[in-house]
Amino acid sequence: MRTYAISGAASGIGRAAKELLEADGHRVIGIDLRDADVIADLSGAQGRASMVRDVTAISGGRLDAVLAVAGLASNSAATARVNYFGMLATLEGLRPLLEQSDAPRAVAVASMAVMFPHDAELAAAFEAGDEAAAVARAEVLAKEEGQAIYATSKRTIARWVRRAAPSADWAGKGIALNAVAPGVIATPMMADSLASAENRRQLESMVPMPLGGIAKAEDVAELLRFLSSVENGHMCGQVVFIDGGADAVMRGDTIFPLT
Template sequence: MSRTYLITGAASGIGKATSELLQSRGHKVIGADLQNADINGDLSTPEGRQNLIDEATKLSEGRLDGVIANAGIQFPKPITLKVNYFGALATLEGLRPLLLKSDAPRAALTCSIASLHPQDEELMKALEDRDEEGAVKRGAELEEMGQSDAYKNYSCSKKAIAKWMRRAAPSEDWAGAGIPLNAIAPAVVTSPMTKDLVNNPEGRKLLEETTPMPLNGWMDPEQAAKLFAWLVSEENTHLCGQVIFIDGGYDALTRGDSTW
C-alpha cells in the first residue's frame, strides 16, 4: 500500500537516497531542503521551520505516514545547533499532528557516531533546556576556543537530539500514540558532506585513523536509506527509542561491551 513520507535534507546524501528508494517502492515522498526540493526553507530559522510545517500540511493534505528528520550540517559553528537540534525538534514535533492521521505512523531521525564524542556540559544543558539563544551563545564561545572545542557544536547537537529521542520515544505523545520513534547513527558516509575529506589523501588518512569501520569500510548513502525505509515502514511495530549505529563496527570497536 502506498504511503506518504516527508524527508528533510532530501536534496542530497542519505535524504536523497532514501527519497529515491521509497519512491521506487511506490510511495509518495515530500522532500524538504534549502533548495531543489518540494519544500525549500532554512531550518536554522523559526520562519523556515514554520514554513516546513505549513507547506507539509498543504502538500500532504494534512496526513503523513512517516517523517524522517534527516537534515543536518557538520560545521563547527553555532548554526549547526540550530539545524541539527532545534530544526530536528521543530520537524518532529511540528509534524506529529499529521502523523496522528495515519493508521500506521512512523518517525525517525539522523543521529551520528559524533554523539559518542566529547561534549561540553554547558552547551548540553542549554540544548536540553531548549534555550536556543543560550546554546548559540555557548556555541560561539566554543568556536573561539579552537578546533577541538568548536567541533563540540556538532557532537553536542547529535548527542542532544539522541537524548531527546530516547526520552520522547516511550512517552504518551509517541509510543502512546502508536508512533515508533527511532534514530540511525551513521559513521563515514560518502556524500557531499564528506567529499572534501574522502577525495584527498590527508583527509582519507585522517578518517581512517579517527573513524575505523572494520566491516566493509565507508558506506554509500543507499545503505542508510535501506535502514530508514524499514524504520518508517509498517513492518516496524515494536522498535522504540533506539539509536541504531550503522557504522561498520565503529561503536562496537570503540565502546566495546559498555552497552551491557
C-alpha cells in the first residue's frame, strides 16, 4: 500500500484518481475546498501553508506520491493564483515528505492548452515567483476575452516541471516528477462549456481529438496511476499529452523538424 496526496480530490480528475487508487488498496489524502481530508484554499499563502501542515500531520511525515490536480479555468486572477502558485506550493511543499519514500513520484496536471497563445508578461511574473505582479497582470487580462491566463498558467507549470524534474532536488533525491496535458475532459469545471451541442462543436473545432473525442476524467486518472506508481521508475520531466490526438494534429512534425 502506498500513501498519496491529491489536490483537487473532491471532483473531476482528482476525484477519479482518488477513487481509482483507493480501489487499488492505497491510502489517499484528499485536498480540496470541501469534501476532503484536508480543507485548504490554494489561492493564498495561508491556505497553502495549512495544506502542507495538515498533510504532514495526517501522513505521519511520509508520502509515496503527490498528484497536483487542483486548478481553475476561469478568466480571473484566481486562476493564476491556483494553477501556478498553488500547484507549485503543493509540489514543493510536500517534496520533503516524498523524500521519505522508497519510490517517490509526483505528477502535475497541466493541459493541452500549453499550445495556445500565452501572455509573456504573465509568464515572466510566474517564473520570477512574483505573485503580486502575476495577479496584477492577470487582472488586466481578465478584462479581455480569451484564455490567456489559463493557457499561460498551464504552459508555465509545464516548463517548471521540465526544469525541476532533472534537478538535484527531484531526480537527485530519486523523485520522478512528470506532468500530464489533458485535452477536453468531461468534468464539472467544463460543464458550462459542454452544456450545448453548439458549445461542444466549437470546442472540438478548437481542440481536434480524432481518437474518441471528449474524454472522461477516468481516462486521465489511469495515466496518473501509472506515472505515480512504483513501476514508473525512469520517466523524468515528461509532459504526457492525453488529448485524443490534438497535439499530433495541431503541432504535427514541428516538434521533430528534419531540417
